[in-house]
Amino acid sequence: EHLSNxxxxxxxxxxxxxxxxxxxxxxxxxxxxxxxxxxxxxxxNRHDMRAVQIFKDMxxxxxxxxxxxxxxxxxxxxxxxSLSEGRLIHVCLIEAGxxxxxxxxxxxxxMYSQCNSLEEAFVVFNKMHLRNVVTWTSMIAVCARHGHNxxxxxxxxxxxxESVEPNELTFTSVITACTSEHDFSCGRLIHILxxxxxxxxxxxxxxxxxxxxxxxxxxxxAVSVFSNLRSCNLISxxxxxxxxxxxxxxxDCLQLYKQMHMKGCNPDIITFTIVLNACASxxxxxxxxxxxxxxxxxxxxxxxxxxxxxxxxxxxxGAFLEAYSLFNAVHQRDAVVWSAMISGCISKGDRRxxxxxxxxxxxxxxxxx
RNA sequence: CCAUAACAGAGGUUC
Numbered sequence: 200e201h202l203s204n205x206x207x208x209x210x211x212x213x214x215x216x217x218x219x220x221x222x223x224x225x226x227x228x229x230x231x232x233x234x235x236x237x238x239x240x241x242x243x244n245r246h247d248m249r250a251v252q253i254f255k256d257m258x259x260x261x262x263x264x265x266x267x268x269x270x271x272x273x274x275x276x277x278x279x280x281s282l283s284e285g286r287l288i289h290v291c292l293i294e295a296g297x298x299x300x301x302x303x304x305x306x307x308x309x310m311y312s313q314c315n316s317l318e319e320a321f322v323v324f325n326k327m328h329l330r331n332v333v334t335w336t337s338m339i340a341v342c343a344r345h346g347h348n349x350x351x352x353x354x355x356x357x358x359x360x361e362s363v364e365p366n367e368l369t370f371t372s373v374i375t376a377c378t379s380e381h382d383f384s385c386g387r388l389i390h391i392l393x394x395x396x397x398x399x400x401x402x403x404x405x406x407x408x409x410x411x412x413x414x415x416x417x418x419x420x421a422v423s424v425f426s427n428l429r430s431c432n433l434i435s436x437x438x439x440x441x442x443x444x445x446x447x448x449x450x451d452c453l454q455l456y457k458q459m460h461m462k463g464c465n466p467d468i469i470t471f472t473i474v475l476n477a478c479a480s481x482x483x484x485x486x487x488x489x490x491x492x493x494x495x496x497x498x499x500x501x502x503x504x505x506x507x508x509x510x511x512x513x514x515x516x517g518a519f520l521e522a523y524s525l526f527n528a529v530h531q532r533d534a535v536v537w538s539a540m541i542s543g544c545i546s547k548g549d550r551r552x553x554x555x556x557x558x559x560x561x562x563x564x565x566x567x568x
Numbered sequence: 569c570c571a572u573a574a575c576a577g578a579g580g581u582u583c
């Protein structure tokens with residue numbers, strides 16, 4: 200039956216869920232490992248509701264879950280985001296009377312935070328006797344995601360105090376918290392820690408650092424991190440361009456865009472909006488048109504994000520015909536597309552047209568913000 | 569030991 204169990208998880212990896220089920224149903228006496236393998240299959244293929252259902256079937260036929268089963272099923276609850284289901288299975292866990300280990304408790308923490316119950320996540324977290332890097336990182340990331348940045352930063356130092364070694368994920372999460380808090384001194388301190396073990400050249404961490412320094416106005420530091428990066432990808436290029444743009448170094452932003460292009464790295468929606476913003480600030484009509492051509496080449500003209508940046512750029516440089524024709528070509532107009540077009544009219548001095556669009560926007564069911 | 573926990577980093581208009 201070890202072979203059958205392996206078969207189940209193998210089918211799961213291939214996405215052949217029906218075959219996985221068939222194997223289990225053909226087994227004379229499926230064990231807890233068989234059931235758990237099947238649940239894991241469904242979770243991996245994002246059929247989380249079904250996974251929970253299978254867990255219940257398993258209980259019904261009298262097979263007792265073990266720790267691994269709970270890991271899988273808490274994962275499913277986390278993906279569904281159903282707090283009531285999660286609590287119910289938490290009760291099952293307690294009733295099962297299993298010896299809790301750090302992995303089970305961490306998956307509980309994660310489940311509660313994914314279900315938006317930071318309080319319950321903390322209750323579990325605070326009760327834990329042993330917390331490893333995954334536990335701490337999970338808690339830090341969750342706090343940052345919920346905007347509890349000070350808490351995330353405090354947790355990081357607490358973790359240091361307990362001599363748990365942070366990893367790449369830990370660092371990116373806590374740096375993100377520093378970014379949102381505009382906490383330059385903490386960010387710099389963490390940067391120093393990173394330089395001690397060479398992780399400051401890691402692309403993910405480096406990108407987070409660039410953004411942190413950019414948001415804190417420390418252009419010099421951002422550039423130095425960028426130039427020390429082990430390698431570059433689209434995200435790190437874009438982060439650096441964003442830093443330049445936000446600190447009003449628009450020429451440098453466009454310069455970097457050209458460099459990226461020369462290195463053969465293709466821009467995406469986010470990159471385009473950033474460089475278009477830079478063009479708008481510089482009133483660089485020609486440069487903007489050039490970028491517009493690239494956007495058309497990639498077929499991204501009617502994307503709402505890109506279109507609003509294009510309309511904004513054309514509006515600011517005074518090219519209203521272009522702005523208008525783009526505006527008319529966008530099918531999914533969100534509030535930002537409308538705002539970009541309306542403020543284009545206003546800055547041109549055409550208040551009447553601006554007002555007309557404002558009313559038309561409401562008529563089309565778009566709420567102004 | 570046949571199944572085994574966090575999966576992070578760049579985002580547009582106006583303010």
